[in-house]
Amino acid sequence: MAAALKTSAIILRVADFLKGFPPFSYLPDEALLELARSGRVQFSEKGEILFDQGTAHGRYFYVINKGSVRLVRGEKQKLSDLRGPGDFVGAGAVLGEESHTDSALVDEDSILYALDVSVFTRLCTESPRVGRFLKVYFASEEVDTGTAQRSGPSGWRGGTEKHLARLQAGLVAGAASLTVREAAEAMRAADNPVFLVVEAGENPAGVLTDTDLRNEIATGRVPTEAAVNDIMRRPVITVSPQTTPQNALLAMIRHGIRHLCVTEDGTPQSRALGMISERSISLSQRRDPLALVQEIRRADSPSSLRTMGGELDLLLAGDLPSPDDVPWCTHLAAETRRAMFRRVESWAREKAGPAPGSFALALTGQAGRGELLTATNMAAAGLTSEDEKTRTWTQDFLGRIDEGLAAAGFPAAPAAIPEEAGARCRTVGEWCEFFRSLVRDPMGGEIWQQMAMFDLSVVAGDPALLETVFTALRDEMAARPNFIRLLANDALGNLPPVTIYEGYAVEADGLARETIDLQDHALGPVSDVARVFHLDGGDLGTTGTLERLAAAAVRFPQGADIFAQGARAFRVAQYFRAGQGLRDGDDGHELRPAALSRTEQVQLKSAFRDIGALIAFTANHYGFKG
Secondary structure (H helix, E strand, O other), X not given: OEEEOOOHHHHHHHHHHHOOOOOHHHXXXXXHHHHHHOOEEEEEOOOOEEEOOOOEOOOEEEEEEEEEXXXXXXXXXXXXXXXXXXXXXXXXXXXXXXXXXXXEEEEEEEEEEEEEHHHHHHHHHOOHHHHHHHHHHOOOOOOOOOOOOOOOOOOOOOOOHHHHHHHHHOOOEEOOOOEHHHHHHHHHHHOOOEEEEEOOOOOEEEEEEHHHHHHHHHXXXXXXXXXXXXXXXXXXXXXXXXXXXXXXXXXXXXXXXXXXXEEOOOOOOOOEEEEEEHHHHHHHHOOXXXXXXXXXXXXXXXXXXXXXXXXXXXXXXXXXXXXXXXXXXXXXXXXXXXXXXXXXXXXXXXXXXXXXXXXXXXXXXXXXXXXXXXXOOOXXXXXXXXXXXXXXXXXXXXXXHHHHHHHOOOOOOOOOOOOOOOOOEXXXXXXXXXXXXXXXXXXXXXXXXXXXXXXXXXXXXXXXXXXXXXXXXXXXXXXXXXHHHHHHHHHOOOOOOOEEEOXXXXXOOXXXXXXXXXXXXXXXXXXXXXXXXXXXXXXOOOOOHHHHHHHHHHHOHHHHHHHHHHHHHHHHHHHHHHHHHHHHOOOOOEEOHHHOOHHHHHHHHHHHHHHHHHHHHHHHHOOOOO
């Protein structure tokens, strides 16, 4: 039963109701009144069908004032969403849909506002913010926060002609045959702390800094008439003109330097265009993460590292206003926490003494994937040469590192392989056999407990040891192609909730939960699927979930859009987990939907739909039904 909105009092009441919910709250009052005048009030009984899946959109869409509407799909009427007061249904025509993608069933006696789609469509074109909200609501893209390309006082976003002109204008360069005195004079005249050594063709060959002058010349170790070639630093770390401040910062952290050379193609084999300094990045970023990393490298105790970990959390909290910023913050957190790991490792090595043979330490799981936005353990495994002495030394070394990490505030790492004493540390041959046995007998090896081992990333020692293990794993997987399909089946086990309704996470069977485990039901499923396609492609060196999804989109182009949706969902889930964890000082995996704003709930619901689509694509790709 429907009643037209005839009186101004009812129109004002409808407009006032709409004003309390996005995206209607983004519209000016005049637009809300126009939208309210275009519609009618509708009273619908439980069980009434508002529209059927596949039917053409009609004149009206519905905003729920009281009651609820269930969206279902397919012959089995599988639950797609459950919507309540302030939600709307049937508005897909606004984004160009020709027919309804779901059927809408009234779940309880409800009061609905039936509003004119054409009026709402026109108002959306006049309000970009409303349009962006709807795209999230219908799971087609993220909310555009405008933060992905921030720039600071320096105005540098990377690759701008204006910035490159400044770099070239300030460049101090010369041949390696110049004397140190001549180079120092050029640096003084230009008021520049860096002298770039170039070869024929103006390619970078080395770097001389004012720190080098103090350490080598002022101390008398090198005469001023010595050639620059005698004390310059090499190799030169180079980046392309398109490098952003964020990526330049990560490169400095990774290599422990304060200057980068910009070249035409980003490699040392092309013409130098200029130098990026630590100062220019700090101005761009409005804070100085490099200073924090330098303090970490100079830390004298685990307790000081604990304090610096708190400073990192504050830095991340200020740099994470939206899901757009998750990739950058994830890389920054990973590099900074790895620097903390290496500082602890250096203390442990002082106590352990020199290694008797070749070894490597590799991070596993989330740490191995570089997804360390919150307080997460730094679980590491040891790989050693084929002798028991080195293995014993490395196992003891890992124990010392565990103690140091715990003292520095990292959560205790669970045993990587709980059933076997000392199994965290193996010789290369033992690791090769471990992976071969998993591929041959996944069920007997309880592979679901070992998935963190497929995310190994070397953090110290000889990387060649891990590559030997990866070679054995590639060969074994190639000989047993059904292994990937089995992993894909396991990756389909943890499904995200279908929706969020009245502050509860609602699962496909209708079960409502007060909390969501973001690791188990959002981040974990995406990481598991990304790992499957990553192993299927044989590129074992890529560990990050977002990087794996990007590589999968290239290898399996038919799923490129689905992989992009999965990456978007992963960023959203990481954003909410980080916000929770950085606020509460834990890993943030458990989230209460009732604590989220309506816009945040819409973002998370969109992520759930994207994860569901990724899981469905994976099931279809590997031949699973249902």
